[in-house]
Amino acid sequence: MKRLRLHVLLLLVPLVLLWVPFYNRAEPDLAGIPFFYWYQMAWVPVTVLVTFFVYRLDRKAGR
Amino acid sequence: MKLDVTAVTIFVVLFVLVTVMGFFAARWKRGDLSQLHEWGLGGRRFGAAVSWFLLGGDLYTAYTFVAVPALLFGAGASGFFAMPYTSLVWPILFLVMPRMWSVCQARGYVTAADFVRGRFGSRTLALAVAVTGIVATMPYIALQLIGIEVVIAALGLNYALHLGGLVLDLPLLAAFAILAAYTYSSGLRAPALIAVVKDVLIYGTVLAVIVVMPIELGGYERIFASVPPAKLLLAPPPHSSLGSYSAYASLALGSALALLLYPHAMTGILSSSSRDVIKRTAIAMPAYSLALGLLALMGYMAIAAGVSSQPAYAAGFKAFGASYAVPALLLHSFPSWMVGVSFAAIGIGALVPAAIMSIASANLFTRNIYREYIRPACSPAEESRTAKITSLIVKAGGLFFIILLPQTYAIVLQLLGGVWISQTLPAVMLGLYARWLRPSALLAGWAAGIGTGTFMVAQSSFKSAVTTIQLFGTAVPCYAAVAALAVNLAAAVGLSMLINVFSRAPQNDATLAEDYG
DSSP: OOSOOGGGGGGGGGGGGGOHHHHOSOOSOBTTBOHHHHHHHHHHHHHHHHHHHHHHHHHHTTO | OOOOHHHHHHHHHHHHHHHHHHHHGGGTTOOOTTSHHHHHHGGGOBOHHHHHHHHHHHHSOHHHHHHHHHHHHHTOGGGGGHHHHHHHHHHHHHHHHHHHHHHHHHHTOOSHHHHHHHHHOOHHHHHHHHHHHHHHHHHHHHHHHHHHHHHHHHTTOOOEEEETTEEEEHHHHHHHHHHHHHHHHHTTHHHHHHHHHHHHHHHHHHHHHHHHHHHHHTHHHHHHHTSOHHHHSOOOOOTTBOHHHHHHHHHHHHHHHHHTTSHHHHHHHHTBSSHHHHHHHHHHTHHHHHHHHHHHTHHHHHHHHTGGGOGGGHHHHHHHGGGGHHHHHHHHHSOHHHHHHHHHHHHHHHHHHHHHHHHHHHHHIIIIIIIIIIOTTOOHHHHHHHHHHHHHHHHHHHHHHHHHSOHHHHHHHHHHHHHHHHTTHHHHTGGGTOTTOOHHHHHHHHHHHHHHHHHHHHHTTTSOSEEEEEETTEEEEEEHHHHHHHHHHHHHHHHHHHHHHHOOOOOOOOOOGGGGO
């Protein structure tokens, strides 16, 4: 139970969002929505996938 | 703001529906409501579906749905930090809170302060956590009532009672009285059940907004084109400053760290039936983030529709400022019946968190102040009764807040509340992992954090929670909660290490390693 669970580190992936200069721009837009807005919204499904993945790995490890 | 009969009828019918549900909730998943964990945590019996609705209804409040679009309407891109904030918070819930649930379940803890009391054996530290929670929650409840006030005014229900210098808004008082009554009788079961209705209405509104608005306003391209270019993106930082970038990132991170520390979040989490439920809820929660992002864009839709310059809405904007942008846009673009539904979504969306917040504060007061300091020998029934009465007092406090004081007070205090509640992070969240922390060090860190944070916000004359720090010749604008938390953590961790070097005094930990699951 004290085994280090490295896959938990995946939960840190959304911290990428803190790198603001990367997405503070209008191009490329998506159906008229500037990059700044759709990029940050696109992170929502990514976060779901990441947590779901970690959840599955947890289960496999029998926790 | 003239009276629209169809919209008002639908609004009132939906309010009556949730009222009936609120009282009926006492019989749902029936338990002995004279026990605090039954009244105040729904008997820890909510499965993944109910927890998802409950936490969603709890954390995405009506105020969020009005204030976030208002921020975009007024300030532009910088208001969109709510989006990364909600992406950051759910992994934290997933990682940290199952541990919290397990230890609270094993030891019968009802509040975060209960946990701190047990983990560190310090009633003073527990008191600090409890008082911080209650003080941070009160203005939050007041803001929910403002959310109801805005939609009631937009519906044209202006029935005010003038008592001397006081103006009492009768529909608001009625909504408040109903809310107080069913929270008192049903406890956490009432908002849990009502949250389902609220969410159906919210998601319906979101769907209508993304279908109707772009058609009406000529597509997203037109909508974004109508936003002044300077507002559309963050201002690039000047030389030797991180400018808007660090402000944006720290607001997102700090808000994410603060959210789960609020008492109403803890109450929602502890009411789950298992730690697996919390994990599954955390995976599904981002659905609300998406809804929030889409609703946030309503701020720009309101700019595109030009509602602020139309005489029909002038009185509303004068009374509520940018917070009126969403109601005005809905009135402008939706048919009457949809106005009724969407306003009910906002109004009921205010009732759910207001109920949970008052229950959470009541749990804190009863457990960590009343039973700890006033009546240590009180029976479980007396404990539950005290909590019920406290929930009434807390809500009345929120009401007086907005009746007696200018609205800006509630907003400033809520701003400070976010800074203050963050300072409980070392004791509550770090405490879940690190038993070597010392209560006196945590208390010192808490005091240092509250002091620094308050000072930083005071420097802007309580206008803004973003403060500028000089780091190696670079100006770093930063959310005060994050800066104060850094001071807090340094003190708590540093002093704990120092104490552990010089003192052999044993830790006073009532919890065991296996309690954490």
